[in-house]
Every structure is written in structure tokens, then in C-alpha cells.
Amino acid sequence: MSMTVTRRTFLKRAAASGIAAASIMTGARKVLAESKSTGKYAMLHDLNKCDGCEHQDTPECVLACRIKNETNYPQPQHPIKNYWPQPKHEDWSEKRHITDRLTPYNWTYVQRLEVEWQGKKIKVNVPRKCMHCDNPPCSTLCPFGVNDKTAEGPVVINPKGCFGGAKCRDVCPWHIPQRQGGVGLYLEVAPDLAGGGVMYKCDMCHDLIKQGQQPACVTACPRDAIKFGLQHEMRQYARNWAQENQGYVYGDVENGGTANFYISKIPFEAINAAIIEQDLDGKTGRINMAVNIENPLDEPGTMLSGFVMAPIAGILAAGISTYHIMKGGADDEDQTP
Amino acid sequence: MKIKRHNLAIRFTHWVTATSIFILFFSGFGQMPVYKRYFVDQLPGLAWSSDFLATLHLHYLAAMALIFVSVYYVTYLIVSKRWDIIPRRGDFKESLQIFASMVGLAEEPENDKYLAEQRLAFEVTAFSVMALIVTGIFKVYKNLPGVEFSSGAVFWLAQIHNLFTVILLFSIIVHLAAFFIKANRPLVISMFTGYIDKGYVERRHAVWWAKLNQEQDRSEAEVLSAE
Numbered sequence: 016m017s018m019t020v021t022r023r024t025f026l027k028r029a030a031a032s033g034i035a036a037a038s039i040m041t042g043a044r045k046v047l048a049e050s051k052s053t054g055k056y057a058m059l060h061d062l063n064k065c066d067g068c069e070h071q072d073t074p075e076c077v078l079a080c081r082i083k084n085e086t087n088y089p090q091p092q093h094p095i096k097n098y099w100p101q102p103k104h105e106d107w108s109e110k111r112h113i114t115d116r117l118t119p120y121n122w123t124y125v126q127r128l129e130v131e132w133q134g135k136k137i138k139v140n141v142p143r144k145c146m147h148c149d150n151p152p153c154s155t156l157c158p159f160g161v162n163d164k165t166a167e168g169p170v171v172i173n174p175k176g177c178f179g180g181a182k183c184r185d186v187c188p189w190h191i192p193q194r195q196g197g198v199g200l201y202l203e204v205a206p207d208l209a210g211g212g213v214m215y216k217c218d219m220c221h222d223l224i225k226q227g228q229q230p231a232c233v234t235a236c237p238r239d240a241i242k243f244g245l246q247h248e249m250r251q252y253a254r255n256w257a258q259e260n261q262g263y264v265y266g267d268v269e270n271g272g273t274a275n276f277y278i279s280k281i282p283f284e285a286i287n288a289a290i291i292e293q294d295l296d297g298k299t300g301r302i303n304m305a306v307n308i309e310n311p312l313d314e315p316g317t318m319l320s321g322f323v324m325a326p327i328a329g330i331l332a333a334g335i336s337t338y339h340i341m342k343g344g345a346d347d348e349d350q351t352p
Numbered sequence: 353m354k355i356k357r358h359n360l361a362i363r364f365t366h367w368v369t370a371t372s373i374f375i376l377f378f379s380g381f382g383q384m385p386v387y388k389r390y391f392v393d394q395l396p397g398l399a400w401s402s403d404f405l406a407t408l409h410l411h412y413l414a415a416m417a418l419i420f421v422s423v424y425y426v427t428y429l430i431v432s433k434r435w436d437i438i439p440r441r442g443d444f445k446e447s448l449q450i451f452a453s454m455v456g457l458a459e460e461p462e463n464d465k466y467l468a469e470q471r472l473a474f475e476v477t478a479f480s481v482m483a484l485i486v487t488g489i490f491k492v493y494k495n496l497p498g499v500e501f502s503s504g505a506v507f508w509l510a511q512i513h514n515l516f517t518v519i520l521l522f523s524i525i526v527h528l529a530a531f532f533i534k535a536n537r538p539l540v541i542s543m544f545t546g547y548i549d550k551g552y553v554e555r556r557h558a559v560w561w562a563k564l565n566q567e568q569d570r571s572e573a574e575v576l577s578a579e
Contacts, residue, residue, distance in 0.1 A: 101389055150497040156404060158384045160510030163503040176507070180385035186404055209386070271497055311405050312495055318412050322492060325416040329423030336361040336424075337431040348359040348434070 055168035056224055057246035057274035058233065059253055060142055062281075063262075064240035067125045067140030073114045074125045076142055079235030081114075081121065083220060087174075088120050089213060091197030098211045104196040105212065105299075116300035117143070119195035119215040123232060124300075128289040132281045139279070139286055142232070142241065143302055144217040145170060145191050146266060147274035152312055153183035153192060162214075168246055168274045169219035176200060179212035186311065188270050189302040192216040219274070246274050253278050271310035354547040355564065357465070357539075361428055366543055368421040373481075373524070375414035380517060382407035415488055422481060436465040439475050443468040454533065462558040473523060480520040487513040 068074035089108070097104050107113070111120040123144040130139045151170045154162040161176030162183055172183070172192065178201050183192045192214040201210025220230035228234075233243040242249065253264045253276040265277040279286065287304040295301045340347050358366070382401055387393050393402035400406045429435070446468035452458035461468070487509050494501050494509070501509070530536050535556065542548040553561050 098389060100391070150495075154506075155495045156383070156408070158510065158514075160503075160507040163506060164500055165503070166500070173503075182383075182385045182404060185385070209384075310497065313497060318409075318416075319492075319496070321412070321416045322419065322489065325419040326423040329420045330427050332420075333361075333424045333427035333431065336364075337428055340359070340361070340432055348356050348362070 054166060055246040055274060056219070056243065057147070057168060057249040057276060058219065058230065059242040059244075059249045059276040059278065061240045061242070062139055062141060062277055062279040062286075064238045065125070065140045065142060065236075066138075066238060067127045067142075068237070069127075069138075069140075074140075074142070075235045075237055076232035076241065077114050077121070077123055077125060079231040080123045080144075080217070083223075083231035084122060087215075089174075089195040089198040089215065091195060091212070092202065093197060095197035095212075096206060098196075099207050105194045106196050107193070108195065108197075116298075117191060117193050117216070117302065118300055119193045119213075121300075122215065122217040126290055126294045128286065128293055130281055130285050130289040132285045137281060139281060139289070141277070141286065141290070141304065143304075144232075144275070145219070146189065146270065147217075147219055148270045148310070149272035149274070150270075150310055150312055152186040152188075152270075152310065155312055156186050157183060165221060167221065167224050169221040169224065171218045171221050172214050172216065174199060174213045174215075177213045178204075178210040179214060180210060181214060183214055184299070188305070188308045188311075190299065191302060193300055249274075249276055265304065265306070269306070269308045271313060353550040355550055355553050356546055357542045357548045357553075358546045360546070363543060363546060365421055365425045365428070368417060369425075369481075372414045372417040372421065373520070376411060376418065376484075377517075377521065379407040379411035379414060383411070412492065415485070415492075418481070419485055419489075422485060437471055437474050439471040440468075443472050447472055460556075463556055464559040464563075465557060473527065477520065477523045477527070480516045480523060483516040484513060484520065487516070 068076075088111070091106065091108050093108075095104050095106050107118045107120055110118065114121055115124055117124060123142060126141040126143060128139045128141065129136050131137075147168055147170050148164075151162075151164055154164045154170050158180070159176055159178060161173040163171050163173065165171055177199055179194050179196065179199055181192070181194050184190050184194065193216065194212050194214055196212040199210070199213035201212065204210065220228075220232075223230060229243045230241075233241045242252070244252075250267060253267060256262060256278050257264045260280065262278055262280045263282050265279070265283045266273040266275050277283070283304055283306050287306065290302075290304050295303065378401075381387075383404065385402075385404075387398075388402035393399050395401075429438075446461050449458050449461050450467055450469050453460040466474075490501075490505075490509050491513060493499055494506065531540055538548055538552050553564070
């Protein structure tokens with residue numbers, strides 16, 4: 016009887032200490048998040064200003080991005096093998112000219128839309144690129160640890176370490192990174208069996224940011240529709256603008272928070288409906304703008320208490336086992352029955 | 353007559369460890385984009401295998417079981433003071449002798465409860481599990497919202513975790529391959545039932561057998577003196 020009481024008490028204490036430990040860690044996370052965010056940068060796209068450079072084929076931001084990243088684009092070895100046993104591979108090297116979707120050779124594009132809202136059809140242009148999430152699943156779940164959420168805010172793929180499995184594209188809520196085959200580390204390891212190239216996407220011009228400059232698309236925009244600054248300032252600007260103008264913000268809460276904000280007088284639900292109808296074609300590189308996307312990694316975070324409980328339960332269970340053995344229980348080893 | 357080789361605590365540890373490591377391997381390999389590419393998700397009942405979040409959840413759950421049982425086992429060893437499986441001085445040399453005896457180049461040494469090579473293999477496996485748990489805990493922590501590690505830390509955590517996965521996989525393959533050797537097979541049954549034939553102990557575990565008899569004599573002596 017006393018044993019039962021002891022066990023029960025122990026379980027209660029174990030549960031209490033588990034919860035305490037979990038809450039301490041949660042507190043630590045908040046402090047960490049706040050202290051680190053001060054040096055982080057973000058972009059803000061004002062859709063009320065962006066006209067998609069409507070009088071030219073390719074918008075200025077897209078052109079600037081392509082010029083800036085010309086030397087970063089893949090130079091694949093041909094012929095590119097299929098991803099055995101799949102009868103396919105991804106090769107954009109002959110389609111470098113494409114500017115109206117995300118490809119390994121085009122890291123930003125503008126969705127030129129006609130959005131139906133309040134009974135009217137309104138032209139809306141949405142410059143799209145990596146959202147540089149606060150807790151990016153693409154980076155966190157990279158099996159080789161070569162996709163980095165940098166201290167400055169941009170999420171940057173290391174092309175030298177990337178194997179091109181395209182997991183980052185699968186776990187990204189917008190499926191943003193794009194793959195080019197015939198390039199990268201996998202060619203040196205087992206090109207027939209594993210890997211598929213290198214993943215490419217916007218890096219927010221990380222090199223320029225570190226030099227104290229702005230991303231190329233920000234500088235190039237003729238209508239001052241793309242702003243750049245500290246993340247908390249951009250966030251505050253977006254929220255204030257939305258409140259004062261009865262407008263909407265995208266990128267603030269999506270996927271748990273991002274470093275790429277959009278502000279608009281038209282709700283993003285309506286914009287996304289237009290994207291689904293006019294832009295998406297079922298192939299990679301055309302991306303949605305779904306509202307309130309939840310971060311798939313938030314849920315495993317709640318499993319934290321399980322990791323705190325596991326060792327406590329281990330000690331408790333061992334205590335029970337050895338208690339029986341020490342008392343010379345019938346189940347002891349090294350005995351004849 | 354049979355001798356009790358593994359009590360319930362050890363069998364529990366062994367099978368919970370084995371099951372959780374099997375699930376960890378399957379779900380861990382699923383963190384690389386291989387199950388879709390190799391059509392594993394086309395197999396009946398395995399459609400979920402190419403869902404990275406499903407395998408991640410499974411990996412976390414199995415990791416909890418492995419941490420639980422590892423702490424259980426370490427606590428058990430410390431409290432019960434049963435160090436039979438811990439490597440000793442001279443184990444490396446003795447292991448070579450065991451391998452030589454397999455191909456008829458030497459006599460098998462007289463063994464204790466565990467063979468020298470079992471003690472060494474245990475150390476490799478246990479160290480790998482420990483390294484995987486430690487790097488794994490850091491990886492779980494890194495995945496939480498608001499937590500960021502430097503790119504170097506992220507890279508090396510992934511590499512060390514992956515490296516020890518390969519070492520552990522190799523050590524488990526060797527562990528299973530040991531049962532191709534006929535002399536080792538009675539040990540398989542004892543990991544299920546706990547018991548092993550007395551004759552087997554006398555033949556192959558002379559040192560252990562001597563210890564068992566010593567203990568028997570002592571307890572009989574205790575009974576006599578009490579009388």
C-alpha cells in the first residue's frame with residue numbers, strides 16, 4: 016500500500032517538475048527570440064504602390080534580381096540523369112529566360128492579377144519571393160543542416176552542401192525553393208541513387224545586407240513599393256498602416272511569422288482567390304498566398320513536455336524494478352529456477 | 353536444468369530499445385526524401401511514409417521511448433551494480449581470440465556471462481545511442497519556434513547525428529549477423545524467455561558458471577549458519 020502511495024506521489028511530482036521545466040524552456044525561448052530579433056531585417060511590399068511595371072515585359076525588381084544573382088545561377092553538367100528509379104529530372108538551364116514564375120534562374124516574380132472585390136475588378140500586382148520565415152521549416156528540416164536562418168534574418172541555402180532532395184520545397188508552405196539537376200554535391204557521391212541537384216531561392220541579398228546595403232529588388236523598384244529595414248520596424252509599419260487605413264497585412268502571422276511583409280487595401284483572401292484562378296498552373300514555381308498558414312513545426316513543439324517526462328519516467332520505472340530485485344524478488348538474474 | 357540469464361528488466365530494456373531504434377531508423381531515413389523517390393509510399397499501408405511531418409512526429413515519439421528506456425537502463429545498472437556488460441581490461445585481445453577460434457585458429461577463451469566481444473560491441477552501441485540522443489535533443493530544441501543556432505552548429509549537429517546513425521546501423525547489422533553462428537543461437541531464446549540451458553553455460557561460460565556456483569555455495573552456507 017505504501018508503495019502505491021509513493022509511486023503516485025512520485026508521478027505527481029514528476030508531472031509537476033516536467034511542466035515546470037517545459038515552462039522554463041518556453042520562457043527562455045521568448046527571451047532568446049526577442050533578444051535576437053533586434054538585428055534582423057525584413058522587406059515590406061506595398062501592393063497599393065506596386066504596378067508590376069506594367070509598361071514593360073519584366074518588372075524592374077525581377078530584372079535587378081537576375082542581374083545581381085547572375086553569378087549565383089547554376090551551371091549544370093549535361094546530360095542530366097534521371098532521378099532513378101523516377102523517370103524524370105529537373106532542368107531549367109534551357110529556360111533561363113522565364114521570368115513569370117520561380118525557377119533556379121529566377122528567384123522573384125510578379126503575379127499580375129485582376130482581383131474581384133466589392134463587386135469591382137481591381138488590378139493587383141504581387142512581387143513574390145522567399146518569405147524568410149522566423150522558424151523556417153525548410154531550414155529546420157534540412158537533413159544536411161545546410162539551409163540556414165541567418166542572424167540577419169534571410170534564410171540562405173548553401174549550394175555547396177545542398178544535395179537537391181527538394182525536401183525544403185515540400186515542407187515550405189509556399190513550395191518556394193526550386194531545383195536544378197546536374198549540379199552540386201550529389202554528382203560527387205552517388206548521382207544515380209541519391210540527390211537531385213541544388214535548391215535555389217531568394218536569399219534577400221544576404222551578402223549586400225552584411226555590407227550594410229539593401230537588397231537589389233528594393234533599390235531597383237521605381238515606385239518605392241518595396242521597403243527594407245529592421246524586422247520589428249517593418250512589422251510595426253505594416254500593422255500601423257493596416258490599422259490607419261483599414262487594410263490588411265500578409266506575412267506577419269503566416270507560418271508563425273516571416274521577414275517578408277505585404278500590405279494591401281484588398282484582403283489577401285481575395286488576392287489568393289485570384290492567384291488560384293489566374294496564376295497557379297499545377298506546376299512548380301507558381302505560389303499561393305493562403306492566409307493564416309500554420310507552421311507545421313509548432314505542433315512538435317508541444318511534444319517538448321514528452322521529452323522532459325521521458326527521463327523522469329525512466330528513473331521512476333528503474334526505481335520500481337530495482338526495488339523488487341533488491342528485495343530478492345523472484346525475477347532476479349543468475350539463478351536457477 | 354535452466355539458468356536465468358536475463359531478468360524482466362533486461363528483456364524489457366532490450367526489446368523497448370530494439371523497437372524504438374527500429375522506428376527511429378525508419379522515420380529517420382524518412383527525413384531524407386527517399387521514400388517517395390523509391391516508391392516506398394506506394395506500398396500498402398505506407399502511404400504516410402513520404403509525409404515528412406508524419407515521420408518527424410513518429411521520430412519524436414520513438415526518441416522519447418528510447419530516452420526513457422536508456423535512462424531506465426543506466427539507473428538500473430547503477431542501482432543493481434551489475435557491471436557484467438561493461439568492458440574490462442584485455443577485452444580487445446580476448447575478442448581477437450574469440451574471432452580466431454571461430455575459424456579454428458585458437459581455443460575460445462573461458463567466458464564470463466558476456467563474451468569480451470559482446471562487452472566491446474555493447475560499448476560501441478551504447479556510445480552511439482548516447483551520441484544520437486544528445487545530438488537529437490539539440491536538434492529538437494533547435495526546431496522550436498524562436499530558437500536559432502549558428503549555421504556551424506546546425507551543420508555539425510546534423511553531420512554527427514547522421515554519422516552515428518550509420519555507426520549504430522552497422523553495429524546492429526553485426527549484432528544480428530552474430531546469429532548466423534550456430535553457437536550463439538541459444539542466446540536468442542534467452543532474450544525472449546530469460547532462460548538458458550545449464551549445459552550451455554557450463555560449456556561456453558565457464559567463468560560465469562564458477563561465479564554462479566560460488567554464489568550457490570555461499571547462500572547454502574548462509575542457510576546452514578542460520579540454522
